[in-house]
Every structure is written in structure tokens, then in C-alpha cells.
Amino acid sequence: MRVIIVGAGEVGYQIAKFLSLESLDVVVIDRDRNKIRRMAEEMDVAVVEGEGGAPSSLREAEAERADILLAVTDQDETNMIACLLAKAMFGIPRKIARIRNPEYFHNERLLINLDIDPAINPELEIAHAVARIIEAPFATDILDFEGGLVKVVGFKLPETSPLIGKTLKRFGSSAGKKFLIGLIVRDGKTIIPAGDDVIKKGDIIYVPVKPDELQDTIALLGIAMKPVKKIMILGGGKTGQYIASQIEDKADVKIIEKNEERCKFLSKNLRRSLILHADGTEQKVLMEENIGDMDAFVAVSNNDELNIMVSLLAKKLGAKKTVALVNKTDYIYLAHGLGLQSVLSPRLITAGTILRYVRRGDILSLTAIADAKAEIIEGRILKTSPLAGKTLEKAQTRASIIGAIIRGEKVIIPSGSDTIMDDDKLIIFTLRESIKEVEKILA
Amino acid sequence: MNIRVILNFNGIVLLFLSCFMIAPVIVSYFKNTEDLVPLVQSCAITFGAGISLFLFTRRNKKEDIRHRDAFLIVTLTWLVMSLFGALPFLFTGTFHSFTNAYFESMSGFTTTGASVLKDIEKVLPGILFWRSMTQWIGGMGIIVFALAILPFLGTGGMQLFKAEVPEISIDKLRPRIIDTAKALWIIYLSLTATNAALLYLAGMNVCDALCHAFTTMATGGFSTKNASIGAYQSPSIEYITSAFMLLAGINYSLYFYFFKGQCSKLWNNGEFRFYATVIFVATAVVTVTIWRSSYDSIIDAFRLSLFQVISIMTTTGYATADYEIWAPLAQVLLIILMFFGGMIGSTGGGIKQVRILLMIKQGYREMYQLIHPRAITTVKLDNKFLDKEILGSIWGMVFLFLGVCAVATIGVAATGMDIVTATTTVISAMCNVGPALGSAGPAENYAHIPDAGKWILVFCMLTGRLEVYTVLILFVPHFWKK
Numbered sequence: 001m002r003v004i005i006v007g008a009g010e011v012g013y014q015i016a017k018f019l020s021l022e023s024l025d026v027v028v029i030d031r032d033r034n035k036i037r038r039m040a041e042e043m044d045v046a047v048v049e050g051e052g053g054a055p056s057s058l059r060e061a062e063a064e065r066a067d068i069l070l071a072v073t074d075q076d077e078t079n080m081i082a083c084l085l086a087k088a089m090f091g092i093p094r095k096i097a098r099i100r101n102p103e104y105f106h107n108e109r110l111l112i113n114l115d116i117d118p119a120i121n122p123e124l125e126i127a128h129a130v131a132r133i134i135e136a137p138f139a140t141d142i143l144d145f146e147g148g149l150v151k152v153v154g155f156k157l158p159e160t161s162p163l164i165g166k167t168l169k170r171f172g173s174s175a176g177k178k179f180l181i182g183l184i185v186r187d188g189k190t191i192i193p194a195g196d197d198v199i200k201k202g203d204i205i206y207v208p209v210k211p212d213e214l215q216d217t218i219a220l221l222g223i224a225m226k227p228v229k230k231i232m233i234l235g236g237g238k239t240g241q242y243i244a245s246q247i248e249d250k251a252d253v254k255i256i257e258k259n260e261e262r263c264k265f266l267s268k269n270l271r272r273s274l275i276l277h278a279d280g281t282e283q284k285v286l287m288e289e290n291i292g293d294m295d296a297f298v299a300v301s302n303n304d305e306l307n308i309m310v311s312l313l314a315k316k317l318g319a320k321k322t323v324a325l326v327n328k329t330d331y332i333y334l335a336h337g338l339g340l341q342s343v344l345s346p347r348l349i350t351a352g353t354i355l356r357y358v359r360r361g362d363i364l365s366l367t368a369i370a371d372a373k374a375e376i377i378e379g380r381i382l383k384t385s386p387l388a389g390k391t392l393e394k395a396q397t398r399a400s401i402i403g404a405i406i407r408g409e410k411v412i413i414p415s416g417s418d419t420i421m422d423d424d425k426l427i428i429f430t431l432r433e434s435i436k437e438v439e440k441i442l443a
Numbered sequence: 444m445n446i447r448v449i450l451n452f453n454g455i456v457l458l459f460l461s462c463f464m465i466a467p468v469i470v471s472y473f474k475n476t477e478d479l480v481p482l483v484q485s486c487a488i489t490f491g492a493g494i495s496l497f498l499f500t501r502r503n504k505k506e507d508i509r510h511r512d513a514f515l516i517v518t519l520t521w522l523v524m525s526l527f528g529a530l531p532f533l534f535t536g537t538f539h540s541f542t543n544a545y546f547e548s549m550s551g552f553t554t555t556g557a558s559v560l561k562d563i564e565k566v567l568p569g570i571l572f573w574r575s576m577t578q579w580i581g582g583m584g585i586i587v588f589a590l591a592i593l594p595f596l597g598t599g600g601m602q603l604f605k606a607e608v609p610e611i612s613i614d615k616l617r618p619r620i621i622d623t624a625k626a627l628w629i630i631y632l633s634l635t636a637t638n639a640a641l642l643y644l645a646g647m648n649v650c651d652a653l654c655h656a657f658t659t660m661a662t663g664g665f666s667t668k669n670a671s672i673g674a675y676q677s678p679s680i681e682y683i684t685s686a687f688m689l690l691a692g693i694n695y696s697l698y699f700y701f702f703k704g705q706c707s708k709l710w711n712n713g714e715f716r717f718y719a720t721v722i723f724v725a726t727a728v729v730t731v732t733i734w735r736s737s738y739d740s741i742i743d744a745f746r747l748s749l750f751q752v753i754s755i756m757t758t759t760g761y762a763t764a765d766y767e768i769w770a771p772l773a774q775v776l777l778i779i780l781m782f783f784g785g786m787i788g789s790t791g792g793g794i795k796q797v798r799i800l801l802m803i804k805q806g807y808r809e810m811y812q813l814i815h816p817r818a819i820t821t822v823k824l825d826n827k828f829l830d831k832e833i834l835g836s837i838w839g840m841v842f843l844f845l846g847v848c849a850v851a852t853i854g855v856a857a858t859g860m861d862i863v864t865a866t867t868t869v870i871s872a873m874c875n876v877g878p879a880l881g882s883a884g885p886a887e888n889y890a891h892i893p894d895a896g897k898w899i900l901v902f903c904m905l906t907g908r909l910e911v912y913t914v915l916i917l918f919v920p921h922f923w924k925k
Binding site: 002 | 830
């Protein structure tokens with residue numbers, strides 16, 4: 001499969017790196033000679049120097065043979081023109097664009113006519129990610145599939161969890177409920193568990209659940225769940241605005257923004273949130289607004305250093321959960337090292353979202369988890385698939401676990417005796433190196 | 444520096460080499476000659492060494508080959524490959540001295556074609572076949588071959604590719620290195636097969652046709668005859684060989700476009716036009732020079748000039764005439780042509796056509812700039828602008844190339860060789876041509892050069908084949924610092 005990536009910035013870089021490791025034909029277009037050269041040095045991709053929105057560079061990239069075009073420059077216009085050219089001149093079947101301007105992004109008619117599918121808005125993606133973390137503060141990772149019909153949640157098990165020290169088989173039968181672990185991360189290693197694996201202290205487990213059973217599941221695992229009721233957001237930019245509008249109905253939101261005009265804009269556009277015109281770098285302001293009393297503190301200003309510093313402060317003063325937005329990829333590891341739990345990078349998240357849509361065959365989406373060592377594959381079963389009509393016991397291999405079956409609107413968290421039927425959608429956990437195997441059984 | 448990864452890769456290369464060694468064994472078996480046992484032995488030893496290196500250094504964790512490691516891996520691979528490639532020569536007693544065997548092997552893999560054999564026709568067919576095959580393997584490069592077959596090398600593979608096949612611009616035929624390597628080998632293989640078939644039709648026996656096709660497409664120049672291609676006394680064989688040497692000197696990416704139906708890319712390629720022009724002008728000058736003075740018929744003079752010019756310039760090194768008896772003008776011209784070499788991305792050696800072309804353009808630009816100090820000028824090739832960095836690296840490469848030539852010439856002269864022999868053998872080795880002038884001309888061989896001189900030439904051959912930087916970088920102290 002040939003993939004053309006327009007834009008060799010951080011997003012393009014991450015996507016290209018990932019896809020080239022998957023043995024796809026990747027061609028990257030960018031006008032910056034140095035960026036292009038760096039990518040050609042570091043990974044197995046072809047590069048074209050030229051404007052992303054120019055027919056000549058697309059022709060040089062042999063766009064007529066491409067299956068997917070990913071337009072990920074930081075300019076909406078360039079991205080849209082690249083998609084338009086891809087459609088009009090080269091007939092590329094699938095075009096994905098990064099679009100941040102809401103006027104374009106929410107303009108369905110435009111996107112449909114340009115045949116952009118889907119458009120990715122980095123700020124919105126970040127807002128979704130933050131909202132998911134806030135809704136489930138106990139989780140290390142939480143992902144939605146099939147528009148939220150199934151969630152995959154990553155938990156770090158507390159030491160008191162009844163699961164620790166037991167084999168999965170024993171725990172499953174004693175709990176008397178269908179409960180399935182798709183993946184275990186232990187000391188940085190990823191394990192696809194079998195029935196006789198024992199859960200140890202410090203494990204992170206990934207569990208597929210139906211949204212309405214989430215409460216039961218965490219209770220079962222012995223995780224204390226306190227809903228987030230008070231949230232402070234530092235930075236009232238687009239990201240802050242999107243986050244606030246998503247959660248203001250469920251919790252009390254305070255936004256700190258230093259630009260007065262922006263504050264006025266926010267107060268017009270948000271309904272319940274409290275908008276504070278103040279400078280977030282001043283500790284006094286944060287103290288006055290009871291930062292220590294917050295269930296969650298979210299730092300999403302456009303200043304990486306500020307986000308990291310203030311999150312550290314909030315944590316020290318007693319905020320229960322902190323989320324910091326960090327643009328510079330190099331800072332992420334640093335911030336983790338300083339003890340911040342949730343550090344989000346808009347570029348990595350955008351790259352991750354786009355990668356979900358680079359599908360092959362009957363794979364609907366691919367999501368990397370646990371530092372990209374494992375994948376969650378969402379795939380459709382065709383009549384011709386060797387899995388169709390088999391029970392799970394027979395279909396399961398050592399390298400993968402079927403975490404959920406989606407049949408129409410119904411979700412089944414399966415056990416060994418469930419049968420796979422054609423037209424089912426499966427949520428499959430697998431290790432990075434076994435993706436090829438899974439692709440084979442789906443085809 | 445990751446010794447484990449480096450040794451592991453060498454193990455893989457030796458395994459490939461041992462597979463190639465099966466071919467001469469088959470030849471020897473069918474010809475029923477006494478080199479069968481030594482050939483089987485060398486094959487087995489190479490296989491054994493390869494498999495043990497590979498197994499003992501294997502590690503589950505995948506480690507990437509870093510940019511810096513690639514230079515060492517590639518250089519070491521070529522040294523090790525030549526060592527094992529020399530085994531058949533030693534075991535059959537073709538050579539009694541290790542130096543001679545190693546020289547012949549290195550001369551083979553680097554597609555030089557300088558030989559220390561005094562009487563080629565006495566050597567057994569299996570060995571001759573192996574000797575030609577070393578050139579064929581070295582022509583496209585065993586690492587490119589390994590890359591075509593092994594998918595797991597990934598980005599590390601690309602670093603190796605770049606160290607073995609240095610390119611001016613990153614011009615991959617296909618987005619992925621494995622597909623590029625495959626495409627290169629398929630083109631190489633099909634051209635070799637066509638060449639062998641034509642030579643067979645022109646009257647060679649199967650074995651000779653294969654051997655000559657191997658060494659023609661690799662621009663190597665080993666022949667199975669003492670008098671090289673001249674031994675056949677057949678104009679059709681000479682013209683076929685001229686044509687295929689010419690083809691071997693062309694950038695392989697042009698074939699790729701050619702087969703895809705983009706012929707215009709060929710004619711619009713500035714380097715190709717330069718290459719064709721140089722051959723045309725040089726052939727014309729040599730023809731006029733040797734007509735009447737050496738040959739009565741202009742047709743003979745043309746045929747021999749064309750063959751010699753192409754053979755020397757593409758760095759193949761076959762001969763159909765002893766050009767040492769030609770007029771000095773023709774001799775000097777041939778020596779100068781050695782530097783031109785093939786096009787970039789071909790199997791030919793030398794400095795490469797495109798570098799010469801760009802240096803001429805750059806030189807012209809400098810003078811133009813002196814006339815119009817305020818003019819803003821750029822050096823372009825095929826309507827693409829080349830930045831200073833690329834031009835700088837070309838100047839650097841050419842300087843180092845000539846620098847190594849100079850130092851090596853002093854070295855060879857120190858072993859007692861005369862000026863002409865010392866200078867031309869070094870140039871010939873650096874450019875991977877083969878025959879030189881003086882006492883190592885097309886009708887003679889390198890056997891009489893003292894051992895020390897041979898080792899200097901071995902170094903030159905490798906340095907020239909890997910385009911200077913890859914080998915010389917190992918002599919920079921910073922390379923070894925952590």
C-alpha cells in the first residue's frame with residue numbers, strides 16, 4: 001500500500017515513522033529541504049521536496065498509485081488543496097486532512113464535497129482526550145470504539161485489588177461475571193494473557209467494557225472511584241474552550257485566561273463555566289481560587305514550560321489529578337520524570353488518531369497502546385474469513401485476544417463458547433509483531 | 444560501536460556468499476575437473492563460518508544499525524568477503540601465496556579486474572567461474588543483495604545501502620529500500636542474462652558466455668582468456684561486449700524509468716548526455732590518432748578505439764588491443780578517462796560522470812562570478828538546483844580520491860616500480876579498471892609487483908569501490924570516540 005504524507009512536521013514525522021515500520025510504501029512531501037532530509041536519513045521512506053499543495057510534487061510522488069493521502073501540514077488551506085488535488089487529478093480513494101479552523105471543520109458540506117474523510121482537528125482531539133481522562137480519573141488510558149459502544153480502559157491495579165495473585169481463570173469464575181483482560185503491561189513488557197496467567201502487583205491491565213458496566217467493573221477490581229466535580233483549566237484558548245464545553249454540564253469548571261478579549265468571548269460561548277481574567281503564572285491567583293481543592297487541574301495554555309510548572313505546583317498543593325499539555329515531544333519524557341501522570345501531546349494524539357484510520361483490508365481501525373508495543377485492531381468479519389462460524393475457543397491464537405464482538409448494536413464481551421458470525425465487528429488485542437497474522441485471519 | 448550487530452551482519456553476508464559458491468561447484472561437477480573438492484571445502488568453510496557468526500551473535504532484541512556503524516559494517520564486510528572469496532584460489536593451489544589470492548579476490552569483488560594470474564587458460568574451469576562470479580557479486584554489491592532478500596533490516600538497512608552505494612541525491616527507485624534493492628537486482632539479472640545469451644549466439648561456449656556476461660555487467664573485466672576478449676577474434680563479440688559495457692555504465696534508475704515507459708527521463712538526463720558525449724568525442728579522437736599510425740583500415744581503428752574507450756571509461760578493463768603500442772595521445776587519453784568512470788548508480792567505478800560534470804559547471808560558475816561579481820548564479824542539473832553542501836561534498840570526495848592516489852603512488856613507487864607503472868596501477872586500482880600502463884599493461888599482469896605494493900593496491904581498490912568516504916572515515920580518530 002502506498003501512502004502519501006503531505007507535511008514533514010512533528011505529526012507527519014510520527015506518522016511516517018510508524019507506517020514505515022509497518023512496511024508500507026511511504027512518500028513524504030514537504031518544501032523544507034532540511035526536514036525532508038532528516039526524515040530520509042532516519043527512516044525507510046521516499047521523500048519529495050516541494051509544495052504540498054502543488055500538482056507537480058504530487059505527481060513526483062506518483063500520487064496516481066497511492067491509496068491514502070494524509071495532509072498534515074499546519075496550514076488548513078494547504079491540506080485541503082492537497083486533498084482536492086488528490087481527488088480531482090489522481091483519484092486517490094482515501095484522503096485524511098488535519099483541519100483546525102472550526103469554520104472549515106464543522107462545515108460538513110465542504111468536507112463532503114472535498115471528499116475529506118475524516119478531518120482531524122488537533123484541538124478537538126485533545127479536548128476529547130482530556131474529557132475521557134477526567135471522566136475516568138482512575139484510568140491510565142481510555143479509548144472509545146464504534147462511537148462509544150465499547151470502551152477499552154487501562155487500569156493500574158491498586159495493591160488492595162482482589163485480582164492480584166489470582167489466575168484469570170479462577171478470578172473469572174469467582175466473580176461470576178464475564179470479565180476479560182486483553183493485555184497486561186508488566187515492567188514495560190506487554191503480555192497477551194492466557195487463562196493461567198497470574199496478575200501481579202503493579203500490573204497495568206487493559207479491559208474492554210460496555211459503558212454502562214464500567215462502574216461495576218471498577219468496583220469488581222477494587223478501584224475506588226470518586227467522580228470529578230471541580231476542575232480548573234489554565235488557558236482559555238481553543239483547547240480550553242472545547243474541554244470546558246464538553247464537561248461543564250457534569251462538573252464545576254473554572255477557566256483562567258489572561259487575555260481579556262478572549263475571556264469575553266469565552267463567557268459568551270460557554271454556559272456554566274466560571275471565567276477568570278487573571279495571569280496563571282501568579283501563584284496568589286491560583287491559591288485564591290483554591291487550586292489545592294480541585295479534583296482535576298488541566299493546564300492547556302500555549303506555553304509548555306508554564307503548563308509543566310503550574311501542574312507541578314497544583315499537584316504539590318493537593319489537586320488530585322493533573323493533566324498537562326506539552327507540545328514539544330522532548331519535554332514529555334521529562335515531564336513524566338518530574339512525576340506528572342497525564343502529559344498529552346497534541347501532535348502525538350493527532351498522529352495517533354490519523355493512524356487509526358490508515359486501514360488495510362477489513363481492518364476498520366488500528367490503535368496503538370502501551371507505547372505502541374501493542375495494538376487494538378477493530379476488524380470486520382467477512383463470509384470468506386476463516387473465523388466466521390467458529391467458536392472463540394477454536395479461533396483464538398496465542399498472539400491475540402478477541403476482546404469484544406459487536407453484532408449490530410449489541411456488544412458481547414465474549415467467552416470461549418461464543419461463536420463468531422459474518423458481519424461481526426471484532427475488537428482484537430494483539431502485539432505489534434503479530435499484526436500481520438491478524439490481518440491474515442480477517443481477510 | 445556495536446560489535447555484536449556488526450559480526451552478526453557479517454555472518455549473514457557469509458551465508459549468502461556460500462550460496463553463491465555453489466555455482467562454481469556445479470560447474471566443476473559437470474566439467475568433472477579436480478577443483479571440485481577444494482571448491483566444496485571453501486563453500487563448506489564459508490557456510491560454517493557464516494552460520495556460527497550468525498548464531499553466536501544472535502540476540503532476540505532487535506537493535507538498529509546506526510549511521511556510524513554502517514561505515515564499519517560495510518568496509519568490514521568487503522574485507523571479510525574477499526578473505527573467504529580467496530579460499531578457492533588457495534585450496535586449489537591456483538596461488539601459493541596468500542597475498543596473491545587475496546589480491547585476486549579483492550580485485551574480483553571490487554570489479555577491478557587486475558589479475559596476478561600469469562596463465563589464465565591453465566586455471567581450472569570451476570575456479571575461473573568463481574573468479575568471474577566474484578565480480579558479478581561485487582558489481583551490484585552483496586549488501587544490496589542482502590537487502591533485497593532480508594526484510595528485517597529496516598532503517599539500518601538503509602544506512603548500509605547508503606554506505607555501499609553512495610548517491611549524490613537521495614534517489615530511491617521505490618519508497619522502500621527492500622523494493623529498491625529488488626528492482627536493482629532484477630534489472631541487473633535480466634541484463635546479464637541477455638548479454639550471456641547474445642554472447643552464446645555469437646559463438647562463445649555456455650561457460651565463457653556466462654563468465655563474460657558476469658564480468659561485463661559488473662564492469663569487472665576478468666576474462667577466461669589470456670588475451671581477454673581479443674582472443675575470440677570476433678567483431679560481433681566485440682560489438683556486443685562494447686554495447687553491454689556501455690549499458691552497465693548507465694545509472695540503473697534510468698532503466699527503471701525506461702521499463703516503466705518514461706523514455707523521456709533518459710534523454711533529459713544531463714549526466715547521460717554527458718556520458719554519451721564523452722564516449723563519442725574520445726572514440727573519435729582515439730580513432731583518428733591510431734588510424735594509419737597503427738591500423739590501416741579505419742573500420743578496425745574505429746572498432747578497437749570504441750572498445751578500448753568504453754572498456755576503460757566504464758572501468759571494465761577488457762582489452763582487444765595492446766594500447767601500449769598506440770600513440771602517446773591515445774594512451775594519456777585512456778588514463779584520463781579512467782577517472783570519469785560510469786554514471787552514478789551504475790556498476791562502474793571511478794569518480795563518476797556526474798561529479799565531473801558538476802565540477803565543470805561549478806568551475807565555470809566561479810569564473811562567471813569573477814566577470815560579474817554581483818551576479819547571483821546557481822548550479823543546476825536537470826533543472827534542479829544543487830546547494831553548496833552537495834557541491835562541497837563532491838569537491839571533498841574528489842580531493843580525497845586524488846589524495847589517496849597520490850599517497851598510494853608514492854607507496855607503490857617505494858616498492859621499486861617505475862613512475863609510469865606506479866602511477867597508472869594506482870589510478871587503475873582506485874578507479875576499479877584493471878589494466879594499467881608500463882609493466883602492468885593490458886598484455887601483462889600484476890604478478891611481478893612486490894607484496895607491499897599489492898597490499899597498497901588492495902587498499903586502493905576497496906577505497907575506490909566504496910567511494911572513498913566509507914573507508915577513509917575509519918581513519919578519523921573521532922569515529923572511534925564514544
